[in-house]
Amino acid sequence: DAGVTQSPTHLIKTRGQQVTLRCSPKSGHDTVSWYQQALGQGPQFIFQYYEEEERQRGNFPDRFSGHQFPNYISELNVTALLLGDSALYLCASTQGTNEKLFFGSGTQLSVL
């Protein structure tokens, strides 16, 4: 049973570019959350998707958007990249009201 898988594992972009990150939730999970984790910091909640809709959102600008497909796979899109967007982007999945989050290994994004 595969856990949460994220792709790519590493990515290098330049300022102003856009990026799309992908997350496949754990089998049986229907809710996907995205987090940004800067070096030495705790994860910061970006948003959560359930039933293909954004249900909750953290304090992130509109440059950060997402999508969830009918098969529960989710994408995180970031446009007009800034140096400060360099971070580990984590995806977590859960099933319904279950509080236990399962995280992927993340995508390390470097913006030059």
Next chain:
Amino acid sequence: LAKTTQPISMDSYEGQEVNITCSHNNIATNDYITWYQQFPSQGPRFIIQGYKTKVTNEVASLFIPADRKSSTLSLPRVSLSDTAVYYCLVGVVLNAGNNRKLIWGLGTSLAVNP
């Protein structure tokens, strides 16, 4: 949203018991307490969750006093591989798709020495 306070770092030695205390003074009635472990360049991993009194699993124990304003994660007989950052979170999932936004602090960086 409930805020948590933990020590920034702790040191221990192999074979010792480690207790990490988390303060959450404004915990709400419906909030659960959850602990995660994170290794460098990896996503956090669920350790344990509780609501009150004591919870134990194969990895750790969680002690929660009656007033629930704090909690203590207990790791028995730590090894070098327990060196990681440990996060304490409080919150509750109200219903599917309406997950309360959990606030992650800086966590506690635990260093286990030989």
